[in-house]
Amino acid sequence: MTERLVVIGGDAAGLSAASQARARRGPRDLRIVAFEKGRHASYSACGIPYLVGGEVSGPQDLIARRPEVFRDDLAIDLRLRSEVTEIDLDRRAVAVHDHQAGRRYWEPFDQLVIATGGLPHRPDLPGARAGGVYGVQTLDDGIALLRALETPEPGRPRSAVVVGAGYIGLEMAEALVRRGLEVSLIDAGEQPMGTLDPDMGALVADALRGLGVKVFLGERVEGFSESGGRVVAVHTGSRRVRADLVALGLGTHPDTALAEAAGVPIGGTRGIRTDRRMRTATEGVWAAGDCVETFHLVSRRPVAIALGTHANKQGRAAGINIGGGYASFPGVVGTAVSKICEYEVARTGLTTAEAAEAGFETVEEVVESTTRAGYYPGAREMRTKLIADRRTGRLLGAQIVGREGAAKRIDVLAVAVWHAMTVEEMTGLDLSYAPPFAPVWDPVLIAARKTAERVERLGGRD
Known part of the structure; x- marks a missing residue:
């Protein structure tokens, strides 16, 4: 049967x-x-922001x-x-x-x-169901937003507000800037990307401002004004921001x-x-x-x-x-990567706050380096942050913010987190080197060495 x-x-x-x-x-x-x-x-x-921004030619x-x-x-x-x-x-x-x-x-x-x-978080606020307020969850959502942006003049949107400064919110802010809109970003947090530590998130905020986005942090949206059934502004406790359309990036x-x-x-x-x-x-x-x-x-x-x-x-x-076979999904370490303006942003494992909540005492180290040998054309700056257990030196998490060529180094760090490596063990990793791809000391190895030194100084000390 x-x-x-x-x-x-x-x-x-x-x-x-x-x-x-x-x-x-x-x-x-x-x-x-x-x-x-x-x-x-x-x-x-994940490709919807790039469809909206024009990097992807069409929904198909x-x-x-x-x-x-x-x-x-x-x-x-x-x-x-x-x-x-x-x-x-x-x-x-x-x-x-x-x-x-x-x-x-x-x-x-x-x-x-x-x-x-x-399901996307949609705030239960006045005006949240007005026309021109878009979620960004399904391809249908992306197509609807694209159609609004391509409305013939004089009805084409000129200003946009993105609510939420997570991955999707930030990618949508960049996409809307590419479309020529005046873009504002509003988030209740003190820095964008709550999945990063605040010092790393601050770099992302600076990048957005450099792109021309008006960034309003530490402000909670309280409602949406509408006229004729369509959104015209977003309200926080501090300001009213004009908006011909709103993109919700509040997560799911x-x-x-x-x-x-x-x-x-x-x-x-x-x-x-x-x-x-x-x-x-x-x-x-x-x-x-x-x-x-x-x-x-x-x-x-x-x-x-x-x-x-x-x-x-x-x-x-x-x-x-x-189907009759055997397979399992053992879990995750929270690895994610994104491109925000000229910056690549990546993280894996736990943030400092998440590590503390999980009961770890941590040491952190932040290292400034470059994506290639400093003398090689196209070398770009990057910042790497490692978070380790104070007593054992085990790598608990890592974050990277940098220019082109920075973010995919998070995969090395994700493997180290997955296998519960210590930062001392990581210093011996046999990573590839050639001037077009990395300095002789890869940023991952520099960060591991510096963090291991800090663990040695502070580990076990009350």
């Missing part, structure tokens, strides 16, 4: 799970139906696989504009609203993958309403709780992607981190296991 797999969500996690299950089980053995409530599937949400460039590839080549019944509205675990079926056909029906399952992703939270209503266990992060194989506590129900909580390998605590890298790996693990 053919087994039935239903996947809720048609992006990274859901379709990775479906594809891996199909690779191991043929259509006669496993029927796969994937539901996606939007108009697009299998796309790069962000689509990894077209729907017909899943249907015709992989025998995965991918149904767009089909929203799952209920999971009935007793009935072993999901309720589906087909928005295109205007009908509702039940689809049975033997195995279920919940890959509902994340796990979309777990369906799972929670069905009785699937939810963790303290509000993400779906799974084991390392991506199984929930409910038999035959799996979960992956931005809707789940995962395990931080340094803090040893559950976290909910919305990244496509995690979603793809988690979906892959779920699909392999459904």
Whole structure:
């Protein structure tokens, strides 16, 4: 008898799970139906700011696989504009609203993958639902924002406010500057990018100001003025900022309403709780992607981190296991990278504040260096910060802010964090050297050596 797999969500996690299950089980053995409530599937949400900014020529460039590839080549019944509205675990079926056909029906399952992703934080404030206030979560969001920016004169937007100074907010600020708008950025934090230590975030704020962005930090948005149903200004406790459009970059939270209503266990992060194989506590129900909580390998605590890298790996693990193989997702160390103006920004592991919260006593070291040998053309400045455990010297986290060629060094540091290396051990790493790529002492090695020296001076001292 053919087994039935239903996947809720048609992006990274859901379709990775479906594809891996199909690779191991043929259509006669496993029927796969994937539901996606939007108009697009299998796309790069991380590319939306670059679509808006014009670096990507069109929405089609962000689509990894077209729907017909899943249907015709992989025998995965991918149904767009089909929203799952209920999971009935007793009935072993999901309720589906087909928005295109205007009908509702039940689809049975033997195995279920919940890959509902994340929901953007939208403030519950006056005017937040006005026209011209955009989230930046789905490809549909990006297309809608792009259409607004391409409105013919005289209705084309001239000013924009970005609310939120995380990765997406900062990338959107740069994209809107590229489009020729007067851009303001508002965030309640004292520095942008709360995933960095404040001293590193200050470099990012300076870069934004250098691009012409008006940066208002330490100010909380209190509402949005509208006229004729469209936004015209954003209000904080200190000012009124004119806005023809607003981009919300306030981050996301796990979309777990369906799972929670069905009785699937939810963790303290509000993400779906799974084991390392991506199984929930409910038999035959799996979960992956931005809707789940995962395990931080340094803090040893559950976290909910919305990244496509995690979603793809988690979906892959779920699909392999459904297909009869064995795979696991052990956890994360919080590695992320972004480009803000001319700066590359990267981090891994814990920040100083996160390390303290996890119970570590830390030492930190900041090193100024260059991306190449100083005499080689194109050498650019970069700043590397390492955070280590005071007593053991174990690397707990790292951050990099620099120009072209800086950020990908975070991968070396991520491997060191993953394997719980000490900064002393790191000083002996055999890293590559040639003047076009690095100084003779790579910034990673300089930072490790300086941090090891500080640990030796301070370690164990009360």
